Amino acid sequence: MVAIRLRIYTSEDEKIGHIPLYEAVAEQARTLGLAGLTVFRGIFGFGRERHIHTVKVLSLSENLPVVLELIDTKERIDALLPFLDTHLRNGIYTLEEVELYIPHSGKG
Secondary structure, eight states, rough: OEEEEEEEEEETTTTTTTTEEEHHHHHHHHTTOOOOOOOOOSSEEETTTTOOEOOOTTOOOOOEEEEEEEOOOHHHHHHHHHHHHHHSSSSSEEEEEEOBBBBTBBBB
């Protein structure tokens, strides 16, 4: 089964009002009926500004990288994109066509 993978690259400090962006995206995805979402917190990274963000013990760095990943139909993923285009200020997202396999379901 062909599906779309949406990856959103941002940071844990990115917010919509006082709510972390990843939580707001998760709630919007749930409201739109997307199949699921996983949030990965990075241990090291840098972005446009070239500032290093790390979890090293002696480092005072916070604002770690966060990647959100969703896989669903093109129609459902497309329904979420206007929300991202409005609220994602310091990050990017990618869209990739993927082959989806669901073991033991007869699908894929």
